[in-house]
Amino acid sequence: MADQTIARSINERSILTLLRLRGSLSRAGIARELSLTPATITRLVADMAKNGLVREIGHGPAKAQAREPGRPGVQVALDPRGSYFLGIEIGVGVLRLAIVDFAAQLARSEEHPVPSRASPQDVVRLIGERIHALEADPFFAGRVRAAGVTVPGLVAHGGQVVNLPILGWSQVDLLLLLAKVTPLSVTVENNANAAAFGALYAQPSLPTVCTLFLKLGVGCGGAAVVNGRLLRGAHGTGMEVGHLRVSEQGPRCHCGQSGCLETRVNVAALARAARGRDDLDAAELARLPAEVAAEAKQGNGRSKAAIEHLSHHLGLGLVSLVNLFNPTMIVLGGLMRPLLVMTLPHLREIVADRIIPGTITPDILLSPLDEKECAIGAACLAHHRVFDPASLDVAPSIPRAGLTIA
Structure with a gap:
């Protein structure tokens, strides 16, 4: 049973990744690309559509319709409103937030001033306030699945901020502090890493x-x-x-x-x-x-x-x-x-x-992104954890109803 669950999760993530990269495909097209049976794809797509992760968007080219009897040319795409991912940049004197949708496109951004030498606790407190505000927003309530946070300094595996001299931080367990203000699954990353990843992930x-x-x-x-x-x-x-x-x-x-x-x-x-x-x-x-x-x-x-x-x-x-x-x-x-x-x-x-x-x-x-590149990149890193089959063995589950792929 465990093997079947893992295989299902891998197949779901593979479908979602394919749709993110290609835009939309028919069920038969997905089956061909992933070398899975049409019956498997039909079952998985139906479940993901029920959970609001994918949607049907109409018919494909006539040529495709001719060779796909049964469901002629109906295209499947990610539902952008299925989930949202929050990116947060802790900068010098500024806190930037970016929310990307399930198609990895920017849905909202905001910027807040902070003291240039604010303590980790003060910054995390403001982050918690912004996350709670998002949860109270009817548009995003219950649909923000995960978050990424960036800092302009050394970040070790596990989210430990080793050295951040620009802000005066050293040996800060940022993940532990963030866990006290939000139940979201959070990743912590160096800001350049996040910006680099986001620049490529968004295109x-x-x-x-x-x-x-x-x-x-x-x-x-x-x-x-x-x-x-x-x-x-x-x-x-x-x-x-x-x-x-x-x-x-x-x-x-x-x-x-x-x-x-x-x-x-x-x-x-x-x-x-x-x-x-x-x-x-x-x-x-x-x-x-x-x-x-x-x-x-x-x-x-x-x-x-x-x-x-x-x-x-x-x-x-x-x-x-x-x-x-x-x-x-x-x-x-x-x-x-x-x-x-x-x-x-x-x-x-x-x-x-x-x-x-x-x-x-x-x-x-x-970079194709603007001054929000670090926040967008952090959101893309959080987004990637949902899609990447390789992260199944390390990514914590996301405690949200209807999202079974993490």
Whole structure:
């Protein structure tokens, strides 16, 4: 009986994943793609439709109708309203929330200010208040299935925040704190990992053989997605690309070292180059990339030089990463987006000119998501736990009526 239950869960998740990637298919089409019998697909789809996870949306092409007697061309698709997944970004001075529907599309987002050095308990208390507000919302009540939370620091397997110097946190069992304010199944992830995963998950057409993601803002976070999965390292704290050493000298990094890539390409580095000081407050730093970009377009020499300085060091970092990972694609996101738009051609030239000869140059593009990319990515990670058959042996059950696939 246990084996049958596991097989059923795997088949259900496989159907849902196929529909998420392909949009809609007939029952016969699903059976062919998954090498399952039509009777099995009919039974599973009927149960999932009863539980509000999938729906019929009409007829497919006439050719398909001709070869599928019995249920000619009726298409099955995910029901976007079947479930919702919450993503929460704990940032510097801000808490961002994003809700994605069952089709992994953004349904709602919100943003709340928090003290830049708020304690873990204070932030978790606000998270609990927002979750309770969602549960009281008639539109989402009872349909938020799981949540993901991101932080801009080291996160070990199991949700332990090892080190988060930007917020002054260290060795925080964030999952334990969150369990006190919500019964939802929650995952905790590094913010760059979440943003990288979300950028690809939200656009299944993008390649995932090996994709690198850099999030440039207050820090410089990095992530790698290999064959659709995040590369985390042995203990979950890998891919700290912002701490690649690019020189022996330079500003002191919050990690305690000098010469880190992060200190050359983050918003504080931009402030030093463009304003001659880096003691701007959080709001000023948030506005700075757009201001410097606008000034450079108007011919301001200092702003142009600041952008060139940033793109030079970022390009050198990308060359090292390409030589190490041989990625198919590099995605750039974060607060620096206004500057990244201007520097993409230069970055592509640096990478093409300086990587090991014979290496195929990866495409370099901007993240398809906006400033909500970390929150959306966290929601996508929670969403993925419902779909991924490989997570069956580790994912806790989701205590919601009608959802039998977790």
